[in-house]
Amino acid sequence: MNLFIDDETRARLEGIRALGASEIRPLGLEADRLGRPTPPEHPFFERLVKGGQGRTRWSGAPEASAPGERRSKVGSSRSTLCLAEEMAYWDRGVAVSFPGPGLGEPPLISMGTEDQKQRFLAPFIEPDRPRWGSFAMTEPGAGSDVAGIQASAQKEGGNWILNGAKSFAANASRADWIVVWATVDSSLGREGHRAFVVEKGTPGLEDFQVERKMGLKAYESTSFRLNDCRVPAANLIGGEEHYARKAGFKGAMRSFNATRPLVAIMAVGIGRAALDATTDFARENDLLCDIRVRDRLERARRKLRSARLLCWRAAWLADYGRPNILEASMSKAAAPTAALEAASLGMEVIGTVGGRGDHLIEKLFRDVKAMDIVEGTGQVQRLVMARQLVQFPRN
């Protein structure tokens, strides 16, 4: 048992803290005020890339993707979690807007062929400019019920023809490519799913609509359509053999899960920001002597602390390749609730100051709600847990 954070991670946390105070938080507040995502040509992104951000985890060497080998100490999920919490502390929306392959990277690394990694991830090894990748699973008619996606993929000679609509994909309109999930036969459920890399400018990839959101405005959540969108067969992630092995969906659903705790810890970061701001306000306004206020602060803090430990433990299991489905879902179910509680308490403590709509806590209160929706809603996490705990049936 050890809860110390190693020196290397600490040093990187210091870096984020400095960048967070000087750039990330101000940028998040600006985007929120202006009600638009930070534009891709913003000099901030250029500076980030020059400073070494926006890169892929993929090293470029074929061995690097062999299972078990990429779990170096520095690149551990635990370390990533610490950094993610700190980023989200300063601004979760800005953190998602950072250049990089984003959520499209994991399927490429775990399922992609060497050629595909070369084509789509190599540009992110030493990016010449800010570049983004994107990931589009959700559709207007299918979110939690992933098996129900309707976007279709039909083979035609050396191409696949994609048709359908995708919703809320982060950074999609600015991305070099989008990992799009579609089905070859919607009656097959998950077994019919295929993942494609759809490159920017492909005819038929169109109707980009940057959504207007309650919070997290600093990054774009974009809906778009695929109208007879013709994608070369070489862009089917993993190639047809991969799906012949029936590994299709399972490629994304292993017995360990590293992204749920990662999203969960971001909620902890948002909650911690809200709690700090609330405590500052309470101190400045002589509210800390009020037992009602203090008790509620205590509870909010305790819930965030236990949520953080749940995240850490799930990530620790993932780092050792141990099953963590239950633990990952626990963290993802607990953290957003704890964080919302902290932000909502913050609103009560600042009172009508929160009603003005221009206070950091008010923004965090809006931002944090998304955390219980993305990467599996709170209810979906409970379904996953129930499958583990009581073999809850899928149908």
Next chain:
Amino acid sequence: MIDFELGDELELVRKTARDYADDHLRPGMRENESARSLGAKAWELFGEIGFACLEWPERGEAGGLGALAHSLVLEELAAADPGAALALEPLGAALYPLLEFGGEEAVLRYGEPLLTSPGARSVLVWVGAGGRASLADQGKRVSGSVPWIPADRVDSLILLDETRARVVRGGLEFRRVRGSGLRAAGASEVIFEGAEVVAEWEGEDEARRALARARLHTASLMLGVMREACDYSRNYALDRVAFGRPIAHHQALAFLIADMATALESARLLAWEAAWRLDTGLRADEACATAFLEAAEQTAFIGPNGVQILGGHGFMQDHPVEKFMREGRSLSLLLGGVDTARECAMRELAGTAGDVLLPLGDLS
């Protein structure tokens, strides 16, 4: 770096405790409750294994284990019977004031004699804020009463408050009360009739640390109660059929079961954090109070829901869930209860600048 591995030694300690509890405590749970005592065999073995002085200063083969080891053992014992866990430890949480104020010498003086007579106990009584004790000092004597302690007789009482610890012997009357729970350990109102203070120490820091460690001790017992309530009700929900399927496969109960599992895990991780802090020599008062609070709050969630999952059957004493509900609640009343713990958990707050939730980089 962050690591939740317990290691072979602790796993072995945990397994030993689990086996002992399965074989010697759980089967007799209801009999012990009505007898207000345990069988002699259970005591004998408990001492032989070395559990009686697990966290005491090392003495030959026994003792010398840390807060985390003790927490693991207490969870296992309490999962079978928290009253028995209290009854079995000769010092229980009374170890901490003795250790913090009087050091090894005091532990040996007041603890050692207990080891040789089964059932002999010294009991910690919190008489500070929230303890509901009404005591008056008359020089070296104390008069008054304490509404409830989970014991029928004791060798000595260790009275702890915010600034001092006192060892009291003689001049004590134990009036048996029914006890809401933990009856295997007994249940009494204690009347102090000029009871004699045989030792007294002063010191705020020592008192704070003793209380913190005692809170972790009680929190660990609550973990066991919660775990058993979760397991028992979950298994029942898989067996019991209503509306054509196991009740666990109705979403309302499936989600509740998932939330109960998460609640237990949250409480356990905070307890482990506190134990780790103690074992590592970090400041732990606030972490122990936090662990106690979370355990108390989650026990209050899990206990009653454990009963709810069994419906009417849960209310009947043929099943143990009603016992878990009572006993979890009873444990959380000790040591000044939740309000006193809340005060402690937030004590530093007024002084800290920013970063109320310990900042990541400064977890120490």
